């Protein structure tokens with residue numbers, strides 16, 4: 001785990017299917033890059049599951065195939081194994097070098113999907129994360145919140161074969177949403193809930209408000 005004082009910041013984007021994480025990650029990366037550039041600081045964007053060659057291989061096992069392909073426990077272990085590799089190979093080296101890292105999903109997704117959605121419970125998921133990551137946590141987590149129907153409508157309209165979770169029933173997606181909100185209530189200093197029910201420009205502005213106020217940043221282009 002990085003300990004140097006000049007360490008970069010680690011920001012994660014979380015939320016259910018179709019909340020707009022990937023869309024907003026691209027937009028936030030652009031604004032953040034401009035802001036950090038003025039200080040000579042770099043930014044890396046990455047995603048989970050994946051973000052390193054080994055973790056991307058594990059991703060293929062997780063996001064395709066039958067919905068009941070894995071038990072909840074096996075699924076949490078696969079996500080956690082992928083996460084450890086991603087941290088070792090991509091995230092920790094970047095943070096050590098002073099680069100900021102912006103990540104599409106992280107361990108809150110394991111808690112929400114496997115812990116709350118698939119009924120594994122908080123305790124087991126927390127135990128797994130502690131064993132695999134130690135006390136490492138994001139500096140800031142943006143939780144994009146949207147009603148389940150709107151999110152799924154957006155996700156279905158988007159094409160692509162990585163849809164194993166999208167095909168799970170509506171109750172699962174509701175538990176997921178409630179789970180993310182519960183996570184945010186438990187860790188208000190780390191997590192900011194962003195209402196994602198607006199057009200992409202509107203959501204982008206809400207996200208930048210949260211990031212700039214919590215991390216003390218100014219819009220890069222102006223300076």
Ligand SMILES: Nc1ncnc2c1ncn2[C@@H]1O[C@H](COP(=O)(O)OP(=O)(O)O)[C@@H](O)[C@H]1O
Pocket residue numbers: 015016017018019020021022023024154155157158196198199200201203
């Ligand atoms: N604010 C928004 N309003 C309407 N559609 C959106 C919005 N944000 C994203 N979309 C569209 O919804 C779909 C899912 O967005 P995406 O960013 O892939 O979500 P996620 O990564 O959270 O699953 C995409 O087709 C995207 O273009």
Ligand SMILES: [Mg+2]
Pocket residue numbers: 021022023104
């Ligand atoms: Mg996405």
